[in-house]
Amino acid sequence: MTDALVRRAYASRAAEYTSVLGTVEDMHELDRRRIERWSEQLSGPVIDAGCGPGHWTDFLHKRGVEITGIDLVPEFIENARIRFPDVPYQVSSLRALDLADGSLNGVLAWYSLIHLAPAELPQVLSELARVLGPQGHLLAGFFEGVSAKPLDHAIAKAYYWSIDQMSRLLDDAGFDVLDIETRQDHGKRPHAAIAAIAR
Numbered sequence: 001m002t003d004a005l006v007r008r009a010y011a012s013r014a015a016e017y018t019s020v021l022g023t024v025e026d027m028h029e030l031d032r033r034r035i036e037r038w039s040e041q042l043s044g045p046v047i048d049a050g051c052g053p054g055h056w057t058d059f060l061h062k063r064g065v066e067i068t069g070i071d072l073v074p075e076f077i078e079n080a081r082i083r084f085p086d087v088p089y090q091v092s093s094l095r096a097l098d099l100a101d102g103s104l105n106g107v108l109a110w111y112s113l114i115h116l117a118p119a120e121l122p123q124v125l126s127e128l129a130r131v132l133g134p135q136g137h138l139l140a141g142f143f144e145g146v147s148a149k150p151l152d153h154a155i156a157k158a159y160y161w162s163i164d165q166m167s168r169l170l171d172d173a174g175f176d177v178l179d180i181e182t183r184q185d186h187g188k189r190p191h192a193a194i195a196a197i198a199r
Contacts, residue, residue, distance in 0.1 A: 003093050006115050007072050009156035014053075014075035017155070022053035022083075031141070032059070034181060034193055035108065038139045039065050044105030049094050049128065050112020054080025054087065060108070061087045067108075070097070094124050102133040110141040114158040118148035121161075125173035132198040138175060142166065144182055144192035151189065163192055174199050 010017065024032060039060050048057040051069030053076055060067045061084070069089040071077055080089045092098060094112065107128050116124055128138060143151060145160025161169075167177050175196035183191040 018053040046106035058084040099131040106137040129174040136198040144190040
């Protein structure tokens with residue numbers, strides 16, 4: 001989907017989304033543990049790419065991570081700045097980050113890549129690789145399934161990705177995959193997370 005379509009879809013439901021999924025307490029305990037473990041290896045600037053309501057950004061900020069939340073939707077950013085005033089947030093597209101090459105140590109992309117059309121995902125992964133320094137860390141969360149198969153997302157068109165295909169796309173973009181986690185919770189779509197480092 002284009003940035004404009006995703007922005008409009010989430011802008012119209014930003015308050016509702018934040019009320020339902022806008023706190024770390026609303027998230028799965030295993031996701032909290034996974035992201036916290038990932039953060040322990042970070043030592044420099046980090047972005048929460050597609051931060052939405054900003055709760056994961058605040059979660060990592062409270063753990064001493066030098067992090068900025070970035071999102072396409074101004075309504076999310078405005079609300080995050082009010083809810084978490086000590087944390088920096090900015091409006092930006094993941095397709096063209098206003099960051100220097102190799103300027104980051106980490107990128108959290110937690111369910112923020114799911115709305116990218118299959119032809120668009122490689123470009124964004126390459127952009128994330130561009131802003132990461134060598135051995136910079138990426139953690140991506142997504143819905144596991146048949147690659148590029150659309151899913152019935154409540155807000156905007158989204159896609160499943162298989163572990164194998166996402167791993168290949170990461171490799172093509174300049175990442176080495178470190179570890180993979182999957183989970184199937186009752187009544188939920190299959191979850192996957194991949195940690196990788198930039199070459």
